[in-house]
Amino acid sequence: MMKMVSPAAIVFLFAEDFARENKSLKKGAKFFDWQKRYDAFETVAAAFGVTIAKLKREGKIQLRIKKGFLGMKRLVFVRTTDIPEEYGVIARGLQSISPYKEVELKAALFLSIPISPLPTHALSRYVIQRDLKGYNYEELRHSLEIQHEKENLKRILEEFKRDEEIWKLFLKSLEKAMDMCRGKEGITLYTPLDMLEDAKNENKKGTP
Numbered sequence: 001m002m003k004m005v006s007p008a009a010i011v012f013l014f015a016e017d018f019a020r021e022n023k024s025l026k027k028g029a030k031f032f033d034w035q036k037r038y039d040a041f042e043t044v045a046a047a048f049g050v051t052i053a054k055l056k057r058e059g060k061i062q063l064r065i066k067k068g069f070l071g072m073k074r075l076v077f078v079r080t081t082d083i084p085e086e087y088g089v090i091a092r093g094l095q096s097i098s099p100y101k102e103v104e105l106k107a108a109l110f111l112s113i114p115i116s117p118l119p120t121h122a123l124s125r126y127v128i129q130r131d132l133k134g135y136n137y138e139e140l141r142h143s144l145e146i147q148h149e150k151e152n153l154k155r156i157l158e159e160f161k162r163d164e165e166i167w168k169l170f171l172k173s174l175e176k177a178m179d180m181c182r183g184k185e186g187i188t189l190y191t192p193l194d195m196l197e198d199a200k201n202e203n204k205k206g207t208p
Contacts, residue, residue: 005146006088007054007153008047009131012124013141014150018046018157031124032137040120045174047127048109050153051090052170053160055083061094063105063166075105075169088131090123093193105170109177111196114189119181126189 011018012031019042031038055061062078083095093111097103116122132140140146161167181192190198 004086005135005140005149006086006090006127006131007050008088008090008127010146010150010153011043011047011050012128013132013137013146015043017150017154019043031128040118040124041175041178044120044123044178045171046157047090047123048174049160049167049170050157051087052094053156054153055087055091055094056160057156063170064102065165065169066102073165073169075166075173076102077105077108078102088127089191090127090131093191096193104173106173106176106180109174110180111193112191113177113181114185114191115181115183116185116189117182119178122185122189126191129189 015038019038022039060081064076066076079097083091090112113119114122114126
């Protein structure tokens with residue numbers, strides 16, 4: 001039995017199943033040599049979408065619609081239990097939120113997105129580097145187990161999209177989270193959560 005591959009990593013392995021081809025150099029992203037260029041935001045939306053949809057389906061998180069200033073709706077996230085590591089690096093930001101604490105979804109997503117001028121492209125590299133480290137990508141693509149899980153994720157994502165109000169608010173939350181993560185990219189990709197954890201570890205080292 002192959003070790004669990006995260007939902008987001010499977011999306012990036014099979015971008016052609018989750019996003020439209022986009023020939024624009026700015027909006028598209030080539031994740032692997034065997035793929036054409038696929039819409040980067042659509043692929044990232046699928047990666048986060050299947051992760052959140054699967055967690056919601058398993059009762060590990062809740063999504064709630066809240067009305068804010070002038071009746072503007074926003075999507076709120078609540079974690080109800082621990083999120084297993086098998087959900088990959090894309091879920092670390094969600095796991096870092098205290099149980100039963102309501103936070104806007106954009107804030108939870110923001111924690112797991114690398115700082116970069118092009119966060120959508122950086123996120124794909126970040127997930128591939130962390131969740132698929134040591135794997136042979138071609139072998140994964142030809143694995144019947146992985147292909148079966150890919151089809152399962154496609155069904156879960158389509159089910160999530162059927163709630164049009166939730167899906168639209170989710171996409172808006174993701175767009176805002178991406179905008180919040182635009183910045184100068186370092187040699188190593190770092191998410192806001194990585195930076196917070198590094199700062200916490202440094203403070204521990206400095207404590208006598």
